[in-house]
Amino acid sequence: MAKLNQILAVEKGVKASSQRAVTDAYHAIQKAPLMSGLSRTYQPIDDEGEQLPPESTRVQVKVEQVLVDVGKALTRLFDVTATKDWANCHATAHVIVDNQVLLEDVPVTYLLFLEKQLADLHTFISKLPTLDPAESWSRDDNAEAWRADAVKTTRTKKVPRNHVLAEATDKHPAQVQVYNEDIVVGYWTKVAFSGAVPARRVNELLGRLQKLQDAVKYAREEANGYVVDDREIGAKVFGYLLG
Known part of the structure; x- marks a missing residue:
């Protein structure tokens, strides 16, 4: 058993290693000489003839083995991604501001969306025109x-x-x-x-927004602490494909 945030922590590395393995396999099967082998022996016509040693070249790349290796590399990626996506269906948390529940059972994927939108909104509000302080x-x-x-x-x-x-x-x-x-x-x-607004209004909005941003981050961390069930999808997929 693991937590969703642990799965998220390894997902990037698993994806990179899987892609690297597939890329290496693709390059290997493009090299025809590596998949070619031969064995030949020499027999003179008579016993007095010159004796030559046998020659052989071993097959270095076998397509079936490449498929097995690719399957192994992708199985981990399939399992990690499946575990994450299945967990995302259940990983939720409340968004709590000033000890009050503002949003209930928000999915972690939506919390990520909300976090990005609030960051953009913070930039927008901070640029609002304010009244000239030299005037009453x-x-x-x-x-x-x-x-x-x-x-x-x-x-x-x-x-x-x-x-x-x-x-x-x-x-x-x-x-x-x-x-x-x-x-x-x-x-x-x-x-x-x-039509501008007082500076105190902008500061009030930014203060409220900061509280909401913090609450969304806390909720995301809580949702990412959801205990996930490991999903073994890759073995089924490649068991069918290569069977």
């Missing part, structure tokens, strides 16, 4: 947005003015300089709105 914001339900304090500014208009440099005399006209003066003619009242 309040919620405006009518606009369904955040509203900054009103800012009042003036509107001016240039009005020409005359500046007398020298009064008129009986000999010379007055010397007058024309200039423009900015006169306040009105007031602008600007109110900024934003």
Whole structure:
């Protein structure tokens, strides 16, 4: 008997060694000389003739033996994978947040999916736009947005003015300089709105998400501790194929 996490720990190595064995077998059967053998002897016509030693080449690769070896290599992989997949049908755990069961009897395969999705969601939430902290914001339900304090500014208009440099005399006209003066003619009242969220809201969401991520990881570890029944599938498969 073993636990699911132990099966998962060896699965990668078993898969690699099985693939290597199959690859080696495939390359071996592509080399025709290794599967060829011969034996020949020499007999002179008469006893006075030259005697030559026999020659022989042994068959190094036999297809039937290759099939047996491949079967042995894959049998372990078939058994480990079957044990894992059968266990995945039963390995479940609760997702518990703040001592409350949020999700019941979640399969380990779904926990793995959930873990990946929550990681992506964490990246998304951390990039949410936040309100400019330099402004004072309040919620405006009518606009369904955040509203900054009103800012009042003036509107001016240039009005020409005359500046007398020298009064008129009986000999010379007055010397007058024309200039423009900015006169306040009105007031602008600007109110900024934003669809962003306060930084505290982002921090709140990230805090909740972190709790959920931790809970999913704990649940996955618990589910992976499920005691599995060893499955012997490979022997049946290759017993049929090679029998």
